Structures are given as C-alpha cells and as structure tokens.
Amino acid sequence: MDIQSMICRIRSYVSDRVLTLIVFFLLAILMFVLLYTHVKPETYQIELFSVSDRTIRSQVTIVDEQKTEEEKKRAATEVEEAYVYKSDIVNNRLLLVDSLFDFVLEAKTKYPEDQTEQLLFLKKRFTNEAEDATKVIGDEELSSLLEAKPKELELLKKKTAGLVESSLENRIRAEEVATAKAEIVNQVRTSSIPDEYQDAAAAIASYAIVPTVVYDKELTQKRRKEAMENVEPVRILQGQVIVQEGHLIDRETYRQLELLGLLKNDPSYKPVIGLLIFIAVVLFLLYYYFHYSPMEEEKKTSAVLLSSAVFLFSLLLMKLADLLDFSDFYELTYAYPAALAAMLLTVLVNERIAIMVTIVLSACGSMVFNEQLNGTLNVEMGLYILFSGLAGVLFLMGSKNINLLRAGMLVSLVNVFVILFLKLLVSGQYTQTEFLYFTLFSFLSGLLSAVLTMGMLPFIEAAFGMLSKMKLIELSSPNQPLLKKLLTETPGTYHHSVMVANLSEAACEAIGANGLLARVGCYYHDIGKTKHPQFFIENQGSLGNPHDQLPPEVSKDIIISHVTDGVKMLKEHKLPQEIIDVAEQHHGTTLVKYFYFQAKKINPDIEESDFRYVGPKPQTKELAVINIADSVEAAVRSMDHPTTEQIETLVEQIVSDRLCDGQFSECDISLKELQIVKKTLCESLSGIFHSRIKYPGVEEVAPAKQS
Template identity: 35%
Template sequence: MFPLARIRDRTFGRLAPLMKQRRVRRVSAAVLFFVLLTTLLAVQFVPDKVNLKEGQVSPVQVSAPRSVVFEDKGKTEELREQAAAAVRPQYDRDPLVSGTVQRDIANTIAAIKDIQSDPKASQQNRVDRLKSDLPFTLPAATLAVLAQPASGSLDQVERAVNGLVAQVMETEQGVTPDKLDSIKKNLCDQVDRLQFSASYQNLAEGLINHYLRPNSFYNADKTHLLKQAAMNTVQPQMVTIKRNEIILRPGDVVTRDSLAKMEALGLVQPGLSWRMFAGSALLVALLMMVVLLYLHQQNREIYLQAGHLYLLGIIVVVVLAIAKAIVAINLPQWPELGALFGFMVPVAAAGMLIAILLDSQVAMLVVSVISFILTLMIDGQVNFGIVALVGGFAGVYSVSKLSQRGDLARAGVFTSAANVVAILIMGLLGNNPFGLVLTSALIFGLINGILSSVLTIGALPYLESAFGITSAVHLLELSQPSNPLLKRLLTEAPGTYHHSIIVGNLAEAAAEAVGGESLLVRVGAYYHDIGKIKRPYFFIENQMSEENPHDKIAPSLSTLILTSHVKDGVELAKEYKLPKAVVDIVEQHHGSGLCSYFYHKAMENGGPDNINEDEFRYEGPKPQTREAAIVLLADSVEAAVRSLHNPTLGRVEGMVRKIIKDKLMDGQLDECDLTFRDLDTIAAAFMQVLSGIFHSRIEYPDLNKELERRKARGVGARKQSSRKSAGG
C-alpha cells in the first residue's frame, strides 16, 4: 500500500503543475472532446438493428421502413462470373506444325521402306538398322515384322496416321498442350479400330505418340479481354423494395437475397471495425480543425478564450448524445414512426445556446457541423441532416435579437414551424404517403422546436454561471424594474433611479451608434449608481429640501462620501450577484475623474499649496471598454445638462461636446478603444435623445389674465340677455 501511495502522490505531484499550464489544459480538453465525439459517431451503444447471418433462422419479423431501390451486388457479380465462364479459352494456332508432323511421319515411313527394300541386308541387319534409326522404341517382335518387305502395309499406316493427325490438328481448337495426352490416346484408339496387324498398329501408335505435338497455344490476354467484355454486358441487377414490404417472417431462413435487402435498408447491425473507427476519428479531427481555423481567422476572441472553446465542445457533445439516444428509440408497434425519430433531434438548441452565449455566426457553423455528423449517425440519410440544418438556422435567427425573455418561447415556436415545413418538403421529395408525411411533420416538428426551447431555457443559467458569461437573457432580467436591487434604488434613492434611467437611454443610443453592446450598456447604466443607496441624501438628485448636508462638512469629507459610492456600488453588485461586465461598469463609470466642485471649493478655502489634487479624484480604474466609457460620458452629460438654467438646444450641444472634450483631455478615455469618430458619433446620439427631453414648448398665456377676460365676457353676456327679456 505504501509504495503505491508514494507512486500515486509522486505521479499527481508531477502532473499537477503540468495541468496548470494553459496549453496542456487546452490540448487535454481537445483530446477529450475528440474521443467523445469519435465514440458517439462510431459506436452503437443501443443496438437498434438485427444481427442475422445467411442460413440463420430469423426470430423476428423484418419489414422495410422505407422504399428503396438498390443494386444487388452479389447477384450482379454472380451473373458476371457466369458470363465470364461462358467465354471459351482463346488459342493462337501455328499453321506450320501440322505439315511438319506429317512430313516427319512420312520420312520415318520412307526410312523403313528403304531398310525393307535393301536386298543386301540380312534380316538381323535390317532389324538392327530399324532399331537404331527409329526415334522411338518398338518391341523386338514388331521390329522383326517391320524388317520384312511390306510396302503396302507401310503406305496404309502412313495414310491413316497422317489423316488422323491432319484431322485433329485442323479442328477449331487444334491440339493444345493441356489436351495433348488425351488426343494421343484418342488417336491410338482410332488406330486400334483400323484392323492393322499388331506390329503395324504398334508402329502407328509409336508414330502418333512421338511426332504429334501441340499446334494451338493459350492466349491469356485475349481470353481476359473477351471475359471482361462479356462481364461488361451484364447490367447491374437492381432490386426495388416497397415501404412496409416484409423481408423476413419469424422462422424464415435468412437467404443471401434477404440479407442484401436488409443491408440496403441499413437494418443489419455492423460490427465495429478498425476501418470504421479510424474513418470516424479522422472525420472528427477534420471537423474540429475546420471549426478551430474558422475561429482563429474570424473570431479570435472566442479562440483565445479556453472557456469558450470548452463551452462549444460541451454543447456539441451533449446534443449529439441526445441525438444518439433519440435515434436508438425503437417502436416495434409503429415501425414507420420509429424510423422518423431522427427528426426530433434538437440541433436548434445548440444553435440557440451558442448564439445567445457566444456568437450567431459561430452558432451557424456549429449547427452545420452537427447536422453533418447527424446524417452520418443515421446511416447517411440526408433528410434528417437537412431538417436539422433548417431548424438549427431558424433557432439561431430567432434568438439573434432578443428583447425580452418571452422571445425564447417564441423562438421555439419559430423553430417548430421551420421544422414542420422542412419535414413536409423532405417527405414529399421522398415519395412517401402524404398522411404519414403530414403526421410526422406536425408531431416531430413541434416536438423538436419545443424540446429545443426547453433545453435552451433550462441549460442557459447553468452555462452562464459555469463559464462566467453574461447573456442577453440575463441582462434582460436585470433590466426589469421588478429586480430587487432596482426596487431598492427606486424607493431609497428615487432621484438617482430616474437619473439612471435617463443615463441608460443616452448610453444605449450611443452604443447602438458606435456598434457597442447596447443592452449591456443600458443595464450597466441602470446599476452604475447603486452605491448611492447607502447615503442617498448626500447626492443632490435625492435632496428634497433646500438644505444641503455638504454645506456643513469639509470639501475633503464631501469628496470622500461622493467617491465612496463607487466602492459601495461594487460591493452591492457583488452581493446581488450581478455579472462581472456590469460590475466593471459600476467600478469604472467615473474612472479617475476629478470632483471639480469640491476641489475648487477646497482651493478657495485653503489655498493651492495645501491641496493635493489626487485626494479629490475617484480611485478608478479608468474605463477599459467602450461600454464603460459610454456610461461614463452619458453620466457626466446628464448631470451637466440637468444643471443648465436655460437648456436651449445650442447650449445643450455645447455642454455635451465640452464634457466629452474634458473627459478626453483628462485622460479618462485613454484605456478604451473609442476613436475620435466614435466620440463625434456619441455626441450626435446624445443630442438626438436630449432634443426630445429639452424640446421647445408652447408658451401658455397668463392664467390670471385669462380668468379676468372670461369673467368680463360672462358679465356682458348676462346683461345683454336681461335687456332682451325686458324688451320682450
């Protein structure tokens, strides 16, 4: 135990510092997601197909879930082999061989005749000469007979043997090497029927066995070409399977034809081969590389944030795992509907989550990748991938501009409608029964959209919290007046609340004008002064009476009270668990700006030599983002314009541009990415909002004079009426 414990501690002790390295963590996460995705794509966890072999008895009924036309490759190959076997081997004939053989036979017969007709030679001498001159061996008795003159018998043998040789060599195929022995035997049998004497029969058979040789030789290339041509004439054997056609019944023996039909329908459970696993691994690696390259080129912010990459990986793995589970569902009672469960895969949930949390364009890319993988998971059925793609794009589009939380529910409805239309189109293209198409479109399309919306709403808070992402949905919740912190601001510091609302309007308009996050800016403006809740009456907008508490304390203390609302606001924001982006705006909305009123007041009281300017500045930091800088400018502009006694449009615009210039010259905008053009655009956006607040009004007449005029008019009317009555 102790050695194992030491080994474990030593191993983890070495790995712990290594895992803290950023690159190691990213590579480890990439490997983990790679393994998970490859496993989901290649491994069938819940077998939804039969595992039958040829010759096996089927225990279940197998029906065709859809119509399909496929090539029976086994039957086609069998017919092609038969066509190739019907082609006869091709031989090249040598026309000179037949003549040569016949001449050799004739020369041998002539030599025998010469020996027989030699009158000087004795019998033994002729036998010896025959024995030495003949190229083949004959029995001694046969040689003794051949040594005696019998030219007529030799002529008969010559004619018979040459006739047989010529006959067999001039056939269509001729004499081939492989058939030489059988042809020799056949010719010898024919010689036996010619009724020669035994000696001359032996001579004829010897001539045939010795001189007969092949005159046709096998041409492999020509034979191969003819066989190939014959195979090419065989057309592919196409087999048509109708929907609901019974392939096998319980108790039927699995044949080659039935097995081919099940393979064409994708009903046969394939074994996990190394080729399949390797192909899936390479495909997953390729798709991961495509996504990472896109992020590196088009969205470097997400690429550099490891948490964002982990978020993408988790969403893709979870959605594909749900897809794997849905596709594995089997309904033996309704095989037609069970085969369409792939339409329920909530790919739109992945698109909506990524669009809300990260980026809409990245969401489109991920939806495309998931749809492609889903197509491969469901045996390459493109209709499921297309429906997933359409539904995913619809989900991304429907949440691209969220304005309230109810938009998520409407996004589900929009996604359902898109899925219904896509399923209808794919069903009509597949030539399926219209009733089944309509039913599947309504059922699966609606379920898909609702499931996607439910998954998005349910997973969103957890993903936001886990990865520290502030989504538009969370910001919308924070912008509601019913939020507890905003309620406190309204009741405890009402002037600050209304000031924050106007600042929010100004900042939102400016953010939209320069392409910033307008919703974040509006929410940040609502909460930027929440620190004033702690001491509301020390801020002029909350003072109901003419008494100002700052008149009774030193400027330095007033400055301390004013500047502390930033720190108090940050503490309150963290207490109420506001997002970090909003907390940053609360902390940076004054930057390191100068409390100029109290600074100048202190200068008047104590003299410039005794005053340290840094003591009258906010602690900072300066705005780090354009959103925080816009809130800083909007806050300063609203307070300054509100202090104007005669706020005409000209004076308001002059004040707006002066405030922006002062903040720029004071260095408060040095650490954000606003440009001079942005500042000019922001000033114009501020004026557009302020012009609606400080527009010119109709000058109403003096009410006292109007009442006197109406009273005098009424008295005159009564006198005139009484005169008319008297005259009547």
C-alpha cells in the same frame, strides 16, 4: 466546487489558449467515441458454403466491378458481326464477265482459222495472278464459245452479265455463295440463251458469283465497344439484401460480402478515417473562430467551454434517442429537440457560434440517425436538424424582449413544414396516420427545445457565470429589490440612471456593442448613492446642499464612496460580474474636479491623485460609452435650455477630456467609434430641453454629481 470556481482554478495553472486546446482535444475524443459506433463497418464471421444465421444487408452503395465487367463482355458478345455491301465488287465481277467474252472475240480475230491456237490463247488470258477461270470453265465450254458468231457472243455477254448483276445485287454473304451459284445456273438454264451456249454461260456466270457483303472488322469492334460503354455499372445498393437468414453462402455471395468489407478477415478502415477527418475539420473551424473572436480571453474561454458542453449534451441526446428502439414507432425520432443547442447558444453566447454548432449537429445527426445502417448518412434527418436549429437562431437573434416559448412555437411550425416538405418530396407512401405522427412529433420538438432551454438556462448561467439576454431582461425589471430601493429612496438618481441607460444603449448599438448590457448596467451603476442620497444634487430638490458645510476632502470621499458602496451592495445581492463592472468602472480614474479645485484654493500643494476615483479604467466598449454618457447627461442636465450647438460643444469637450486623461487606454474602442458615439449622443440629447437646476458656481460639470 462549482464549475466557475473549477475553471478559475484551472486557469491559475494554464493559459487560456492551452485550456482551449485541452477542451478541443477532449471534445475530439468524445465526438469520436459517440460517433464511432455509427460509422464503423459492421463485419461478420462467415465461412464459405456455410448457412447464414442472419439476414445481411449492404450498408453502402458500391459498384461491383467484376459483375460490371462480365456484363460488358456479355453485351459485346451479343453484338453480331458487321457486314457491309461492296458495290465495287459487283462492278468488278461484271467487268470480269465482259472481259471473258471480249477475250473470246479477240481470240477469234487473232487466230481466225486455228481453233487450237484460239483455245490456248483463251486459257492464257483466263489465267493470271488474281483469277484462274479455267478451273471452272472447261475446254468444251470455251470451244462452244469459239464457234459462236460475233453477234451471238455479244448477245450472250449481255444476257450473262444481266443475270450476274441481278444475282450480285441480292447482297450475297460468304455462306450464301454456293446457293447463289446454283440459282444463277438454274436461271441460265431457264433463260433464252441457246442450248449450245448454256454450259459456257452457266460456267462464266457461276464463276462471277462471289460474296458482295463482307465482314467489317473495324465496324464490328466499334459496335462492340459502344455496347460495352452503354452497360450501366452493376451496383450493390444500400440496404440491398446480400443473403437471407438460413440461406447458403455460395461463392458469389461470399464475393459480394468480401467486396463490401463485411468479413472480419478483411475489414475496411475508410469510414473511420473519414470520421477523423470530419472531427478535425469541425474542431479546426471552431478553434479558428474563437481564436480570432474579439471577445475578452476570459469570456472567450467560458464561451468555448459552454459551447462544447451544449454541443456534447445535444449529441448525447441524439445518442439516447438512437439507443431507444423506435423501429415500430420511428416517427418519434422527430421529437428530438433539434433547436435546443441553437437556442441556448443564441441566448448565452451569440448567433454565430449557435449557427456553427447547428451545422455540425446536423452533420452528426445524419450519422447517428442512420437507421442502423453503419457508414450511411440520413440526409433527411440532417436537413431537419439544420432547419430547426437555424429557425431557433432566427427567432431569438436581435430580440430585446426574449420570449423563449414564443420562439419555440415558431420553431415548431417551421419543423412541421420542413418534415412535410421532406416526406412529400421523396414521394414516400405514407398513410394519413403516419403524416399525423410526423406533424405531431416535429411540433413537439420545437416546444421541447424551448422548455429545455428555459429549464437549463439558470443552471448554465450559475455554473459558467454567463450573463444571458434573458437574465439582463429579468434584471431590468423595476420589481428588482435594488431598483425598487433606488426608485423609492433616490428618485432623482433613478431618473438619471434611466436617462443614461437610454443614451448608452443607443450609442452602444450604433457601434455594434451590447446595448442591452449597457442599459441594464446603467440602471444599477449609481446604486451606491442610496447610502448618502442627500449628498447628490439630483436628490436634493429645494433642500440645501450639505457639501456647503463640509471640507472638500470629506465631500470628495462621499462622492467617490458611491462607487465602492455600489460594488459592495451589488456583490451582496449576487448580481452578475458584468453589472458590478459597470458600477466599478463607470467613472474610471477621472478627477473629481470641483472639489479638487476647491481644495487647491485652500492648499495649493494638494495631490491630484487623492481626488481621483479608484477605478479601474473602462475595460470594454460598453463601459467607455457609459463613462461618456454618464458625464454628458449630468452636464446637460445642469444647463438652462441647452441648444443643439451647446450640446455638441459639451459632448466634444467631455470626450476630448477623457481621451487626454487616458481613460480609454485599456479598452478597444476606436477613434472612429468615438465619433459615432458623439454623434449618437448629440442626436439623443438634442430632444431633451428640460430646464435643470444649475448647481451654484458650476462652469463645466455639476460638482456634486461626479457620476
């Protein structure tokens, strides 16, 4: 049993939607099985303080939070404490010096004769809640100051304050105060201050010395915070060696292995969850596309099966390429036929699904070709597959004459430029030999894609019952046995078929239908006329019309039989079902008017249904267009020197007649599209002014050419 028969048998048990869901479910399972080994975390059975039996590398890039925190603390401790110079302290200490000398003058003024009271007054003034100068300045020093004259005190104050100011401006820290006090005492001793006052001046100056550079807690904390923020996160890089083979696994190494999820007792399931999400998104997009696709249900199901099969085959090729060990010759990986799926689906289905599958395959390729680092993505390979596949679609889409080998050559050129761009962009240190291999194998990839596409197309078409563009082009060749038979035995019908093919193709393309299918179908649509060629006016020439000697019922049967005869011949020659449908449906259930009215003259009670084609009515847009074009071409051919206005009137009349007769009720062609079809047919026919032989007595449509 072939695949097509098996699909038909399955569809007899389940609906197309259920079958599609089953296909996607199986596709999800197979994708998971094929990709799981490339994303699952690789874990090891390792004990602390054991010797590693292999070199273990990190499979991902991850931030080491513990190390980062340690680095931040270290950076904070390295920041020195912040000290700031306080100029107001200098001013305050100078004011203090001035005040002490002023108190001496005040004591002398208040108690001019009583030195004891003067001394008591000074001690009281030198002592308050904030200051107690008496601890440093003794009675002897105070007494010496009380004996000085006012001018001497003023001069002494000025010199002492100057020394204090000079010392305090040197930015004194707390630990430098003792040294500063000693220095200022020495300065007083060596100054011009009289000897009898030096002890008092030294005591006051020493007392005035305090730290002028003080610790700033807020500034220190701010600087330490900035230092911590400037610390770059410590990362364990992808591919970084965690432990070398034969080295001891210490606590730090064990901690890193645990952090990376490389220990069997603590595996990470996040990559697996990520893979499941990826598969779900891919299948949702594919299902959404096919669900809303305008294709017929039968063709849609075949497209789902074919797309899934091609995708899985390409994925299996990736898996095979990965299983082959190219570690010593890794450039060979780029010979993978990256454009194979894109080219197959472009030819067999359409460009949209080819692009979707190419994008999904590029994502899968970045997982499969991850250089044995599970859980990582090879973005370079993903881009290579993406560009190669898109190039395959581009060079095949919209082409009426498909040349797979030419498309493969163009894909090869794109592959070469893409691989050079990728390798040069990352500034890889590659040798000329390596660049040569990259170029050679990427070029081979495109050719291999084309060759495999050509080799697989016939088998896929036969298995899935698909009709590709290449098959249509092959069927359009005049060397085909049936077309050769049509040309040699019924040249008039052959010419008519070619004319209808031209008209149908132009009209189909104008409404976005399959013009190539319409053209090739028209070549074969009247093949049944080869059974009785002389009964059709285009083959009679100057000979008489045999219908003149036959009853209308017999003539009707001969005319209608060309449809059933044609279907039988096409099936015998195993032509695709789409071509058979054209022959079977191109008349729909229209009435053979001429012979019906002839019969009605003889028998008014004749049934109209007996003079109708058996049908079915056109089921697709292409068949609706062929139905119109066939009648229009025959009608115009029967006119003498038709004008543009006459052609437009005739086309409008035929289309209106078909609509009123319900011939388009089973296909999805719209009134807007019919308007476009009429306009296109009129434009095409306006250039045809050949003189035609008019069938005797015909008013509307050529009687013997109900085609």
